[in-house]
Amino acid sequence: METEEIRHLLAKALEARKNSYSPYSLYPVGAAVMAGDGTIYTGCNMENVSYPASLCAERNALGSAIADGKRDFLAIAIIGSPDDYTMPCGICRQVLAEFRVPLIICGKSENDYRLFTLEEIFPAAFTADELKKK
Ligand code: THU
Numbered sequence: 001m002e003t004e005e006i007r008h009l010l011a012k013a014l015e016a017r018k019n020s021y022s023p024y025s026l027y028p029v030g031a032a033v034m035a036g037d038g039t040i041y042t043g044c045n046m047e048n049v050s051y052p053a054s055l056c057a058e059r060n061a062l063g064s065a066i067a068d069g070k071r072d073f074l075a076i077a078i079i080g081s082p083d084d085y086t087m088p089c090g091i092c093r094q095v096l097a098e099f100r101v102p103l104i105i106c107g108k109s110e111n112d113y114r115l116f117t118l119e120e121i122f123p124a125a126f127t128a129d130e131l132k133k134k
Contacts, residue, residue: 016042
């Protein structure tokens, strides 16, 4: 993926972060996922007073894409704290694996980011193949 596209995806994640509903953690997160056709879907974290009912930015972004009929993806960008690279949580990694999102862009800003492959951050994943082995 071109640097310009990466920066654009990070800018979209940053924009979505502004809408974060995170009154409990006070840790706003934004995400932007690019579908195979280049369409970008964004999401932010959405917390709940019943804490486990909260949803991460990545799954919100992917949910929008899925609702729009998308099934294949090129990359996802995530921005949380400007002081560190926010890594996807375990549940989000499982969801990223479900849709084989190949590239994970963790940013502090549009110009400061780290790139990871799905395999790097979620090796030896439980996948649909395992179900065939029962
Ligand atoms: N969070 C995300 O939205 N994505 C991540 O990758 C890490 C954590 C959210 C969940 C919760 O609303 C807040 O950040 C603090 O954990």
